[in-house]
Amino acid sequence: MNTHKKIISDLAPKKFGKRDTIWTISLIVIIIIGLIAYIDQLIKGQEVTNMRDYALWGIYISNFVFFVATSFVGSVTVAILRLTNNSWRTPLVRIAEIISVAAIIMAGITIMIDMARPDRLLNLFIHARLQSPITWDVVIIPSYIVISLLLLYFPLIPDLAILKEYFKKKKPTMSKWYGKLSLNWTGSKAQKAIQTKSIQILAIMIIPVGILLQTIDAWLFSTTYRIGWDSTNFAPYFISGAFVAGVGALVTLIYVVRKAKKLEHYITDFHFDKLGKLLVLACLIYLYFNINEYVIPLFTAKKGELTHLETLFTGSYSVIFWLVTIVGLILPIIALLFKKGRKPLPMFFIGLIVVIGSWWKRFVIVTPTLLHPFLPIQGVPESWHHYFPSLHEWLITIATLAMALLIITICVRYLPVVPIQRTIDELELNNLDKNTEL
Amino acid sequence: MKNQLKFRFVFLLFLGVFFITPRLQNLHAQEVKKNKVRLKADYFKIMNGESYLNLKATSKIEKKNTEVPNIDFTIYNIFDDEKITIGTAITDMDGKSKFIINSLSKLKPDSTGTFNLSVVFKGNDAFKKASKDISFKDAVIEAELITKDSLNYINAKLIDKSIDSVIVNESLGIQVERLFKSLRIGEEFNYTDENGTVLVPIKESIPGVDGNLIFEVILKDHDEFGTVKALVNAPIGVPIVTETTFDKRTLWSPRNKTPLFILVFANLLILGMWGIIVYLMVNLFKIKNA
Numbered sequence: 001m002n003t004h005k006k007i008i009s010d011l012a013p014k015k016f017g018k019r020d021t022i023w024t025i026s027l028i029v030i031i032i033i034g035l036i037a038y039i040d041q042l043i044k045g046q047e048v049t050n051m052r053d054y055a056l057w058g059i060y061i062s063n064f065v066f067f068v069a070t071s072f073v074g075s076v077t078v079a080i081l082r083l084t085n086n087s088w089r090t091p092l093v094r095i096a097e098i099i100s101v102a103a104i105i106m107a108g109i110t111i112m113i114d115m116a117r118p119d120r121l122l123n124l125f126i127h128a129r130l131q132s133p134i135t136w137d138v139v140i141i142p143s144y145i146v147i148s149l150l151l152l153y154f155p156l157i158p159d160l161a162i163l164k165e166y167f168k169k170k171k172p173t174m175s176k177w178y179g180k181l182s183l184n185w186t187g188s189k190a191q192k193a194i195q196t197k198s199i200q201i202l203a204i205m206i207i208p209v210g211i212l213l214q215t216i217d218a219w220l221f222s223t224t225y226r227i228g229w230d231s232t233n234f235a236p237y238f239i240s241g242a243f244v245a246g247v248g249a250l251v252t253l254i255y256v257v258r259k260a261k262k263l264e265h266y267i268t269d270f271h272f273d274k275l276g277k278l279l280v281l282a283c284l285i286y287l288y289f290n291i292n293e294y295v296i297p298l299f300t301a302k303k304g305e306l307t308h309l310e311t312l313f314t315g316s317y318s319v320i321f322w323l324v325t326i327v328g329l330i331l332p333i334i335a336l337l338f339k340k341g342r343k344p345l346p347m348f349f350i351g352l353i354v355v356i357g358s359w360w361k362r363f364v365i366v367t368p369t370l371l372h373p374f375l376p377i378q379g380v381p382e383s384w385h386h387y388f389p390s391l392h393e394w395l396i397t398i399a400t401l402a403m404a405l406l407i408i409t410i411c412v413r414y415l416p417v418v419p420i421q422r423t424i425d426e427l428e429l430n431n432l433d434k435n436t437e438l
Numbered sequence: 439m440k441n442q443l444k445f446r447f448v449f450l451l452f453l454g455v456f457f458i459t460p461r462l463q464n465l466h467a468q469e470v471k472k473n474k475v476r477l478k479a480d481y482f483k484i485m486n487g488e489s490y491l492n493l494k495a496t497s498k499i500e501k502k503n504t505e506v507p508n509i510d511f512t513i514y515n516i517f518d519d520e521k522i523t524i525g526t527a528i529t530d531m532d533g534k535s536k537f538i539i540n541s542l543s544k545l546k547p548d549s550t551g552t553f554n555l556s557v558v559f560k561g562n563d564a565f566k567k568a569s570k571d572i573s574f575k576d577a578v579i580e581a582e583l584i585t586k587d588s589l590n591y592i593n594a595k596l597i598d599k600s601i602d603s604v605i606v607n608e609s610l611g612i613q614v615e616r617l618f619k620s621l622r623i624g625e626e627f628n629y630t631d632e633n634g635t636v637l638v639p640i641k642e643s644i645p646g647v648d649g650n651l652i653f654e655v656i657l658k659d660h661d662e663f664g665t666v667k668a669l670v671n672a673p674i675g676v677p678i679v680t681e682t683t684f685d686k687r688t689l690w691s692p693r694n695k696t697p698l699f700i701l702v703f704a705n706l707l708i709l710g711m712w713g714i715i716v717y718l719m720v721n722l723f724k725i726k727n728a
Contacts, residue, residue, distance in 0.1 A: 129693040130704050139704075143711050150718050157725065183726040190728040198721045205714055212707075223689075 004424055010266070011416045011423065012166050020260065020413075027406045034399020037392045038113060046116045048392040054377060055370045055387035060114035062362035063397050066245065067107035067404065068141075068217045069238070069358065073246025074100025074148050075210030077278075079203040088274045090426060091266045091418040095257060096250050097152040098415070102407035103249075104148050108141050110400050133223055136216045144213050151202045154195055158421035161185035214239045221365070227305045228369035237289040243282040244329070245358035251275050251351030253408065255344055257417050266418050269343060276342030279354070283333045290325065308372050316386075317368045320360055328357015472561070473497045475506055477570035479557050481664030485579055489542055491572065493527060493535040493557060497565060505533025509559055513537055516554040516571075517546040524555075542576055551575055551600025552662075575600045577663035579610070581655040583640075583672045590640040590674050592623070594655040596630050598663075604634025608657065612638045615652040623653070646675030 016024065041048050051058045077096040081089035112118050128135040160182035167175035185191060218238035221229035231237070254275070258267045294312070297305055312321045332350045335341035341350065367387050371377075377385060389397070411417075478494040495509040509529040514521040524545065527535040537557075539545070547553050554573045561567030581594040592612050596605040609627040613620035624638040636655075644651055653670040657663060683690075687697040 127693070130696045130700050131689045131691065131693075136704070139708055143708075143715070146715055147711075150715070153722075154718075183722060185725065188728060191725050194721050194724050194728065198718050201714060201718065205711075209711060 069242035071103035072242035248354030255348035280336035579668035
């Protein structure tokens with residue numbers, strides 16, 4: 001019983017320390033700066049961005065694609081690991097669910113930032129054409145937000161009931177809130193049956209929906225017939241890329257949360273080793289699709305696509321392209337193949353590099369293609385030939401990333417990042433097994 | 439006293455500036471050299487259609503031939519040294535103008551049956567006055583489509599109306615109207631025989647909208663008759679079948695023409711997905727009430 005109390009005490013949300021407060025305030029300041037930049041963009045129009053007639057999708061869209069990709073972590077770790085009965089997932093799934101929720105909410109917001117007239121948002125629904133991948137996106141993103149929230153919420157219910165009791169005397173107001181959110185959870189057989197069934201349905205459902213989300217995101221590009229995008233490989237390429245971005249984000253965040261919340265006993269080297277193996281698997285699959293996407297066209301592409309590939313391999317985007325490919329993908333694979341590379345600290349840096357690489361990868365996917373339109377660029381201002389984000393775009397984009405981190409921070413502050421009930425259950429099960437063996 | 443004189447002097451000087459300046463401007467205006475405007479006038483007649491003059495005004499400005507817009511023309515019918523005004527015209531931005539002659543029967547020809555017109559520009563601030571005389575006789579082309587031994591021909595007869603006589607040994611062009619430029623049919627020169635006629639065979643398989651072709655028989659830039667054109671409508675072409683997806687259900691159609699597969703499949707997915715979501719939300723209430 002004392003062990004239970006210790007687990008609850010260890011895993012229950014704790015008040016922010018000085019460092020956490022500074023972190024949160026910094027995020028809020030970045031968001032406010034971004035908000036000011038966005039208001040200025042609303043007033044002056046998208047003229048304040050560096051997007052022009054050719055590069056009409058800039059970092060807003062690449063950032064959107066990054067968020068969508070990162071949200072895939074919910075499908076991968078929570079659902080797939082659950083359905084394959086990988087018990088090592090327990091201390092990791094909650095953080096994965098939180099990342100998934102934060103990323104998909106920010107994807108929805110980011111796409112609205114890219115709209116020159118957000119006041120016409122409703123038109124997307126009123127004049128929706130079911131043939132358009134944009135409409136599919138309009139449908140799938142809210143659906144995925146709801147599913148991700150449900151996937152976060154259902155397993156949380158028993159923990160919220162525990163927290164209600166835990167904070168009853170210490171913090172009655174918080175206890176009241178946890179009580180309301182715990183939906184009168186008593187752990188009765190009927191409640192457990194409904195909850196288990198619902199989680200099972202969600203775990204099954206989120207995999208096709210997650211794949212659908214990534215596929216639609218890929219089809220947004222590949223249905224445009226543009227060089228660099230017009231590829232039948234694009235949907236699996238995006239799915240595998242999302243796998244990498246999601247697990248990379250999970251590794252990074254788990255390290256930070258583990259350190260900040262002192263959860264070394266719950267999230268051990270064993271978990272990092274397992275996550276490392278999952279990440280290297282993701283990276284290898286992604287590398288395979290990269291080879292399909294870039295190496296084969298190098299030998300078979302027609303002139304237009306060859307020009308595009310030259311821009312990536314040796315041209316103006318070659319530095320970013322090779323950094324993303326070698327540093328962001330190949331080096332992590334090599335490092336993760338060694339046991340030492342799968343230790344917590346190296347894993348944190350690898351995860352961070354993979355996430356940064358994933359962000360720039362989306363930039364490399366979106367922008368160079370737009371600068372190779374169907375007709376040669378003629379008689380236009382010199383600035384239209386190139387694209388690099390303006391200050392407004394950077395400030396707003398950084399603010400969206402900060403906003404995602406703020407959502408995660410708030411969740412980490414008020415929710416148990418490691419499932420309490422499940423940890424107790426697993427401990428009891430282990431003890432039972434040991435007793436049976438004896 | 440001295441101050442008052444000074445004031446008067448300044449006042450007069452001030453007034454003087456106002457009087458002198460416009461005069462100087464006039465002097466300056468007179469010094470501006472006017473450009474010479476060149477006029478071009480061509481007579482056109484479309485059988486069973488309109489007759490008109492194509493007018494054009496150009497000028498050599500800074501050693502460059504330039505079209506002159508807004509040139510006012512007055513068109514006269516000259517008859518026995520008498521100038522009868524028949525209308526006015528003004529050039530457009532390309533220096534061009536089309537003057538439609540309402541009816542040739544209202545114009546008075548000379549004793550040889552020749553119509554003498556004069557296009558006069560009276561000059562303006564920038565251009566000197568100019569005029570252009572144009573003379574033409576009325577010619578008629580009678581054209582028809584005939585079929586001999588399953589072959590189609592354009593049969594055309596050229597007649598000088600001033601003397602009611604056929605015109606012999608003049609070349610007529612036969613062409614079929616196309617989208618951008620007419621396509622020549624037969625030989626380049628088809629000379630009229632002693633009956634004033636030409637007979638030109640039509641090749642099969644000329645495509646036309648709904649199989650309709652418009653043939654043109656044309657007497658081009660003739661010194662005496664100007665340009666005369668007769669049009670023959672002939673439903674002998676191969677109908678153009680345009681492969682349009684306008685009314686079909688495609689990816690690029692409006693939303694009321696969504697492909698049925700997408701319509702059914704996407705809606706099933708949406709309904710299925712949201713059906714499960716609703717079921718899961720109901721489960722939350724069930725947990726609460728259990």
